[in-house]
Amino acid sequence: MKKAFCLFFFFSLTILAFTKEKTDKPDFKLGIERVDDFSILFKGKRIGLITNQTGIDSLGRSSIEILYEKTNLKALFSPEHGIRGNAREGAGISNTVDKRTELTVYSLYGKTKRPTKEMLQQVDVLCFDIQDVGARFYTYIYTMAYAMEACARDRKTFVVFDRPNPINGINVEGNILEEEYRSFTGYFPIVQRHGMTCGELALMFNEEFKIGCNLKVIPMQDWKREDYFEDLNLMWIPPSPNIPTPDTALVYSGFCIFEGVNISVGRGTTMPFKYIGAPYIEAEALAEKLNALNLAGVFFKPAYFTPSLSVYKDELCEGIQIIVKDKNKFLPVKTGIAVMYKIKEMYPDKFKINNYPVKHCGLNLLTGTDKLSTMSLSLDEYLKFIEKDEQRFLKKRKRYLMY
Structure with missing residues (x-):
């Protein structure tokens, strides 16, 4: 009898643990899963979408499929690594046609990194849905920034379907990029590990750095800043070939x-x-x-x-x-x-x-x-230098945090 009770107690705890694991975040939703809540943004509009293989909902359904079904999706746009994520770092991407929807896929990592006027002629609203990794030098956030600048130029609405920062939204590390070293791997003066979501970065880029486009961010529901990606009931799709996990x-x-x-x-x-x-x-x-x-x-x-x-x-x-x-x-x-x-x-x-x-x-x-390449500072001095920048950045980013 004692043995049976122990077994029952053990299995009860196991079931409770399993249930807790599956129900800890029952209300969490990605931005793309809230399309219906923000349907007014898309009603009667021609839609374009910047995405890749990471643009999926929590069940694995692609954002392309979701917007094709729910909106008047007219064009697709691909960042570095291509719309399916199969191109190596730095490899140029050509325009293609999406087999499933037969929509044109315009490359934003080939002859141009910015949407041209011709590309945007057939859309009223340009959307962005890509999983970022939380580092300043990851190029997807600058594809987003360039697209925002193009939307400001052509008076188009820009919509970000927000996603989690996979390495949490609390920790901030690194120096602020100096303007003279601006490039496609560091376009705006932010720190190396920024602790922000794409939606929050878009808000910062738009106001702090004076892009001034008609920006709308569709936020996640119930995301917690302390969460790492592994804490969420989501599928990790490698955003580029060398970020497998x-x-x-x-x-x-x-x-x-x-x-x-x-x-x-x-x-x-x-x-x-x-x-x-x-x-x-x-x-x-x-x-x-x-x-x-x-x-x-x-x-x-x-x-x-x-x-x-x-x-x-x-x-x-x-x-x-x-x-x-x-x-x-x-x-x-x-x-x-x-x-x-x-x-x-x-x-x-x-x-x-x-x-x-x-x-x-x-x-x-x-x-x-150039402070690391010259190594003109001792390691301790360098760490103190970046810690000062971290404090400056933390103060600046406060007004753009959504969660």
Whole structure:
């Protein structure tokens, strides 16, 4: 009898735990799932949509299909990596035709990155629905910004279907981009890990940076700023080929800066951005030195890998695997900077900044400053410099937060 009671108690707890997991966020909705609540925006209007494979609802139904059914959808627009996400970083995209709807898909990552007057002639409302990753240098938010500027020029309404910041909406890290390093990987002066949703960024871009388009944001329902993507009952669709998981996005926000130096970030491996290495690095020595720094929430394991593409293709690299032990304590931006300083210290004759000392070299564009490429500051001084910028940005972004 006692044994039966224990079994019953165990299964009861299991059922309760399962039920809690499934019902913790019963009222959460993505922006695209609230089309009917905002139908007045689309009534009698010709609609265009900027999207890709990440534009889906919580059941996996595409935003293209939803708007094709519920509105007068007339044209599609694709960002970097294409509307299906199958193109490599930096690869030009051509105009195509969507097989299912037979609508034209205009490329915003080919001959132009901005919607032209001709592209917008057949739409009254241009919508945006793409999953961002929370880092300043991820280009989708600038496809959004360029489209907003085009809508201001042509007096079109711009609608953002909001989505969660997958690496939470609280933590902010990094320096504010300096205007002289403005590019498509950093168009407005925001920090490296901005802690904002696309809808919130659109509000900031529109007012703070004077775009002035007719902007409407369809907010999520019941999103909490402390949520990581894994906390939500949503499907992760890789927004680009080398962000296969939401926890990769967290590491990416700090370690993408290594694309500006002669170090592989693990493109062409099973661990993009979680592997950092080069043929000249000694894995055991680097891991030991980095773990001695006692950086919060992270462990560095010696790693050996051979990228199948990009930097050091088909060459054996030694380096580290970045293992996040506590995502709530892990500071990816500050960790990435500390790792770069340590590699430069250990391998001063072999560590190189790509295209340096060209002012607009990749590292300067990614960091939005030349202070990391020159390493004119000590690590502690650099961290104090970005902490001041973080406080400035936190004050500025307050008025644009929706959740």
